[in-house]
Each structure stands twice: as structure tokens, then as C-alpha cells.
Amino acid sequence: MSLLLAFGLGQVVALVYMATFRGLSYSRSAVHSMAMGSVITCMLMLAVGSSLAAGIGVAVGLSAVRFRTTLRDPRDVMFIFAALGVGIASGLQAFGAALAGTAIFGGGTLLLHATGYGARRQPDGLLRFTAPSMPDAEEALAKILRAHCQTFSLVTLREAAQGTLMEHAYQISVRAPELRASLVSRLQAIPGVQDVSLMLQEPTLDL
Numbered sequence: 481m482s483l484l485l486a487f488g489l490g491q492v493v494a495l496v497y498m499a500t501f502r503g504l505s506y507s508r509s510a511v512h513s514m515a516m517g518s519v520i521t522c523m524l525m526l527a528v529g530s531s532l533a534a535g536i537g538v539a540v541g542l543s544a545v546r547f548r549t550t551l552r553d554p555r556d557v558m559f560i561f562a563a564l565g566v567g568i569a570s571g572l573q574a575f576g577a578a579l580a581g582t583a584i585f586g587g588g589t590l591l592l593h594a595t596g597y598g599a600r601r602q603p604d605g606l607l608r609f610t611a612p613s614m615p616d617a618e619e620a621l622a623k624i625l626r627a628h629c630q631t632f633s634l635v636t637l638r639e640a641a642q643g644t645l646m647e648h649a650y651q652i653s654v655r656a657p658e659l660r661a662s663l664v665s666r667l668q669a670i671p672g673v674q675d676v677s678l679m680l681q682e683p684t685l686d687l
Contacts, residue, residue: 482522486570489582490518490563496586497559500593507556514559518567525571603631603651605680607663612672613639613646620670621648628663630655645674652678 494515562585569578592598611617625632629652636649654660660678667676 482526482570482573482575483519485575485578486518486522486567487515489566489570489578490515492582492586493518493559493563493566496589500589502593510556510560514563517560517563518570521564521567522571523567525568603633604653604660605651605678606635607632607650607652607676607678608648609667609676610640610645610647610674611670613644614672617670617672621667621673624663624666624670625650625652628654628659628666645672 494511497514498511562582566578566582569575569581611621632650632652634648635651636647638647639645640647652663654663660680664676664678667673
């Protein structure tokens with residue numbers, strides 16, 4: 481009963497994680513760790529029971545294992561601990577605490593995700609181009625950026641071609657995804673503007 485409950489609640493924690501994930505590097509192995517970590521901790525708690533000697537033996541055995549995986553996001557650590565907490569509560573047969581804790585944790589996480597609590601919009605990508613060092617070109621560039629971008633911030637500006645050109649790098653947030661191609665084409669249409677590139681910050685998938 482305890483193992484089945486730990487397995488079921490571990491799945492709930494993993495599902496909440498997948499539903500609310502908005503990071504840049506999704507790890508399938510992390511989801512599996514959440515889903516099955518609760519079962520492992522529950523099994524250990526059941527095996528130890530009230531035996532002090534068994535508890536010391538488990539602690540010594542675990543201390544000999546070196547975990548080399550680095551979690552990149554503190555949020556991932558929180559979910560791993562939630563899964564382990566579910567397993568511990570189930571192993572101690574504190575079924576009410578396991579169920580209530582999972583419900584409050586999952587519901588709270590979904591609520592924070594739905595309301596956007598603590599969120600700040602991240603830049604869509606990095607815009608790079610080379611433009612003539614002339615007031616007219618600068619004015620045309622600024623006009624296009626204001627028309628297509630909700631926010632834009634200059635992060636790099638340096639001379640090129642012995643001062644006749646300037647290399648620009650902006651962090652931008654476009655007003656709508658469909659404006660990305662228009663932004664690049666409009667910049668390329670400005671006389672003297674070269675090497676226009678837009679590198680998007682899309683999430684990566686780690687299987």
C-alpha cells in the first residue's frame with residue numbers, strides 16, 4: 481500500500497513539473513527521478529522501520545554513493561525534494577500527510593504558474609548587425625526597432641572597418657512572433673546594414 485501510494489503521488493509531482501515547466505533545458509531523466517524517487521525513499525523507510533542499526537547501515541551505504549548530476553534550476557531541486565518527501569511520508573505510513581502535502585504542493589505550484597507569480601518577460605533573442613556610423617542610419621534603425629520590438633536593449637557596440645561601421649548587438653522582445661522575419665528584412669533594407677542575424681532563445685530538450 482505504501483509503495484503504491486508513493487508511486488502514484490510521485491507521478492503527480494512529475495506531472496505538475498511537466499505542466500508548469502518553462503525553463504530552457506528540459507530533462508527527461510529529472511522527470512523520471514521525480515516519478516521513481518518517491519518509491520525508492522518509501523522502500524528505504526519501510527526497510528529501516530524503527531531499527532537504529534538498519535538506519536545507520538542505510539546512511540552509510542548512501543554516503544558511499546557519489547551523485548555527479550548537477551541540477552541547473554533551483555526549481556528542479558524543489559520538485560526532487562517534494563518527491564522524496566512524498567516517499568518518506570508514505571514509508572512512515574503517514575498517508576494523510578502524503579496526500580495533503582501533494583495536493584497543497586501541486587495546487588500551489590499550478591496556481592503560481594497560472595497567475596504568472598514572480599514572472600518577468602525574458603528577451604526573445606539576440607539581434608546582431610553591422611551598420612554605418614551615420615546619424616541617418618542610427619535614426620532609421622531606432623525607428624524599426626521601436627516599431628517591431630516591445631523592448632530592446634543595446635548590449636554590445638563596437639567599431640568595425642576602421643570606424644566606418646559599427647557592430648550592434650541588442651537583446652530584444654518582439655511585439656509578436658510573426659514580426660521577427662519582418663524585423664530582419666526591414667533592417668537588411670537599410671543602405672549599408674550588413675550581417676543581420678537574430679538568435680532566438682528557444683528551450684532545449686535533454687533526453
